Amino acid sequence: MSGVEPRQSTSNIGQLHKPSIQALIHGLNRHYYSIAIDYRKNQLEEKMLLNLNKKQxxxxxxxxxxxxxxxxxxxxxxxxxxxxxxxxxxxxxxxxxxxxxxxxxxxxxxxxxxxxxxxxxxxxxxxxxxxxxxxxxxxxx
CATH class of the missing domain: 1.20.120 (Four Helix Bundle (Hemerythrin (Met), subunit A))
Known part of the structure; x- marks a missing residue:
């Protein structure tokens, strides 16, 4: 498989993204249960996170x-x-x-x-x- 891990991580939208260089430097994406951390969220992800604790x-x-x-x-x-x-x-x-x-x-x-x-x-x-x-x-x- 040319040295690439078959596992891929996805965001909640479903688009595939690779971990950033900053995430790789910090040692992320090396363990089985690690997730790729995206340091900058897009507008839809920010909206979802802001609505988590919102009152009715x-x-x-x-x-x-x-x-x-x-x-x-x-x-x-x-x-x-x-x-x-x-x-x-x-x-x-x-x-x-x-x-x-x-x-x-x-x-x-x-x-x-x-x-x-x-x-x-x-x-x-x-x-x-x-x-x-x-x-x-x-x-x-």
Missing amino acids: WSHGLALDSFDTHCSGNQVAATKMLKLAESYTKSVQEEQKLTAEQLKTRHVGKQDPKRHLESTVVELMSNNIVQALGTAVDEQAM
């Missing part, structure tokens, strides 16, 4: 149970209360610090303002999604 359109319409949503709101409100207290304390400490100390104030610590803002945004978005989903379900029934 109806996923956004699914509502959480009221108990789960209510307990999540309570947890977020408690967290926001603690963050607001720490932010108030941080602002009061900020007035006593020098300009040099202000630069390194939050090194190695959580910034309460940033965490408070992200918690508020997350809580608001969850409540808006829940309210809109409830309104859509009510209109549909």
Whole structure:
């Protein structure tokens, strides 16, 4: 057989392709179960890979149970209360610090303002999604 392996590898489209020089340098295509790795995917293969973890359109319409949503709101409100207290304390400490100390104030610590803002945004978005989903379900029934 002129030194060529009879096995060939195919892509999911069905076109035969040989391993690239880069793949051969890395030692691929030498073992029985190895597959030829194509480092650049064509447009159809990229589309297929991007759709693997894609959610369905109806996923956004699914509502959480009221108990789960209510307990999540309570947890977020408690967290926001603690963050607001720490932010108030941080602002009061900020007035006593020098300009040099202000630069390194939050090194190695959580910034309460940033965490408070992200918690508020997350809580608001969850409540808006829940309210809109409830309104859509009510209109549909």
